[in-house]
Ligand SMILES: [Zn+2]
């Protein structure tokens with residue numbers, strides 16, 4: 001019974017690599033993570049590294065059991081009932097001389113990392129309170145308490161760093177509150193295109209410019225200047241430092257073999273969870289029946305321990321699932 005459950009050796013499935021060795025597409029069992037873009041000055045993690053928790057008692061891997069002749073026919077009946085016009089006769093007539101229980105293992109490693117960046121920001125100064133260095137030394141980015149919004153979900157929060165604010169004259173308008181109008185280049189208007197600036201056309205007063213020969217700029221009403229948008233016409237800016245905290249869940253998957261099933265279907269299917277562990281750091285599994293899963297676990301955890309040098313690892317988890325291979329059963333029934 002136990003031998004029937006064991007997945008066939010991998011060299012029987014050409015093109016399926018044994019385990020991932022890095023972020024490469026060559027291995028069909030490897031699903032790479034997506035890396036987000038960068039912004040600001042990244043602060044390398046300076047928080048003290050977490051103590052490795054002692055490896056506790058492991059949850060045993062759940063046995064999938066085996067499918068009987070009756071189970072297979074019931075599964076086919078279920079499949080047929082979900083599709084109109086599918087016949088049922090083959091379910092009764094097909095002979096099942098031997099049922100081979102194939103398994104697909106999906107091992108997943110999730111590393112939830114936190115990145116901290118600082119960026120300079122400014123806004124119009126409208127007399128708001130200024131929390132500057134006179135109130136104390138600004139804290140270091142990794143010393144600021146920022147609660148995690150939700151574990152294993154990508155998110156970002158922005159926090160103003162205390163005691164970093166100061167007021168400075170607006171550099172764009174040099175404190176004048178107004179800047180040159182870009183629509184008329186500061187001229188306040190342009191010559192009338194209907195009369196070429198003459199004021200008269202065909203011996204009559206030009207109706208477009210009422211004889212002035214000029215058209216007033218719509219943007220600045222002829223003054224040649226507009227309100228400075230940088231300081232909102234205030235002349236001064238409040239500068240401060242902003243802390244961007246970005247949480248990224250790095251997900252990597254290893255699928256033993258797919259029996260011709262598209263990988264995305266396996267990733268979307270619920271399957272049966274046979275193992276789940278969550279800790280600030282997880283240990284490689286070593287008790288999967290399939291040795292390549294144990295090996296993949298070891299390599300992926302090792303890789304993740306150094307793959308995100310700008311992030312502090314907050315939590316890791318390793319959900320693992322297993323699926324029966326329907327494809328294999330169908331091949332058996334055709335023979
Ligand atoms: Zn300004």
Ligand SMILES: [Zn+2]
Nearest residue numbers: 192195206209
């Ligand atoms: Zn005119």
Ligand SMILES: [Zn+2]
Nearest residue numbers: 181184217220
């Ligand atoms: Zn203008």
